[in-house]
Amino acid sequence: MLLAAIFAACAFAQRDTFAGAPRIVAVGDVHGDFAALRQVLTAAGLIDAKGVWAGGKTHLVQIGDLPDRGPETKRTIEFLMELQKQARKAGGAVHVLIGNHDAMNVYGDLRYVSAAEYREFVTPKSEKLRESYIKLRLEREAPADPAAAKAKIEKETPLGWVEHRRAWEPSGDFGKWTASHPAVLKVNDTLFVHAGLSPAYAAKTIEEINKAVRDELTDFAKLQGGVAMAEDGPLWWRGLAQGAEEPLQAHVEALLKNFGVARIVIGHTPTKAPIVPRFGGRVWNVDTGLSAAYGGPKDALIIEGGKVSTLLGR
Numbered sequence: 001m002l003l004a005a006i007f008a009a010c011a012f013a014q015r016d017t018f019a020g021a022p023r024i025v026a027v028g029d030v031h032g033d034f035a036a037l038r039q040v041l042t043a044a045g046l047i048d049a050k051g052v053w054a055g056g057k058t059h060l061v062q063i064g065d066l067p068d069r070g071p072e073t074k075r076t077i078e079f080l081m082e083l084q085k086q087a088r089k090a091g092g093a094v095h096v097l098i099g100n101h102d103a104m105n106v107y108g109d110l111r112y113v114s115a116a117e118y119r120e121f122v123t124p125k126s127e128k129l130r131e132s133y134i135k136l137r138l139e140r141e142a143p144a145d146p147a148a149a150k151a152k153i154e155k156e157t158p159l160g161w162v163e164h165r166r167a168w169e170p171s172g173d174f175g176k177w178t179a180s181h182p183a184v185l186k187v188n189d190t191l192f193v194h195a196g197l198s199p200a201y202a203a204k205t206i207e208e209i210n211k212a213v214r215d216e217l218t219d220f221a222k223l224q225g226g227v228a229m230a231e232d233g234p235l236w237w238r239g240l241a242q243g244a245e246e247p248l249q250a251h252v253e254a255l256l257k258n259f260g261v262a263r264i265v266i267g268h269t270p271t272k273a274p275i276v277p278r279f280g281g282r283v284w285n286v287d288t289g290l291s292a293a294y295g296g297p298k299d300a301l302i303i304e305g306g307k308v309s310t311l312l313g314r
Helices: 002-012 034-043 073-089 100-107 115-119 126-141 146-156 161-168 173-179 206-218 245-259
Strands: 023-027 059-062 093-096 184-187 190-193 263-266 283-285 301-304 307-310
Touching: 023 034, 034 073, 059 073, 059 184, 073 093, 073 173, 100 173, 100 206, 115 161, 126 146, 126 161, 161 173, 173 206, 184 206, 245 263
Parallel strands: 023 059, 059 093, 190 263, 263 283
Antiparallel strands: 023 301, 184 190, 301 307
């Protein structure tokens, strides 16, 4: 059993550093907008009209925040799971970073989950599953007014909620898949991170940061005071996207030197505008707000042959 668990973990685990990628395409926060993601991937030549991988040896980097706000998170994740397999067979790769919303769904912060996201999980068994869950809650909590308590739980537990939580818990398909991903990724001479790296992380290694986040998403006792929920952590810090550039120049240079890269690509902070560089091209924010929840443009960053371009800017 122990060996089986080790092999399973290795099968899910992903590397954090890659070299020799001939082409990199970076796409920002999706937030449950499957159609927008497909539109961008098609325009970048990564999938064909049927949604099958057509990118060859390209490395796709999705910067995180697949769930919340949009109606098709489940469909989006299942699509990317399959695309990862197809890209690997073609010699390419699909990397999905851990964003704050991905982590929130794993550890149960559901304040941004839309009703449509729960409906994606509804099956003919959903009514019975919810009834069983409510019964268990009432038995454990023994409320003074069972009828009122039942009504409250029913309101808080839409159909599909139980299945959603089963999928996203650490042992569920989506939870395991998310926790296997990196929070920080290096491909060639580019560093990718969902939100940004604050001064508190300037001297850390990729391995240290990723191990901490992965550990916290599989053991919630480590979340408080950890990396995944930290305001200045890689899933939340907006300094590289919003901070004044002059005071942060030295910090950016320190990051580039520490991680041995030419640039840093971030998301998390929607611009609702085409992708443009910051810090003289050393930082690129690819979160254009491409989902319908934000209404931003469908853009992507392309790094090929040492040159950086965008879908909408070339």
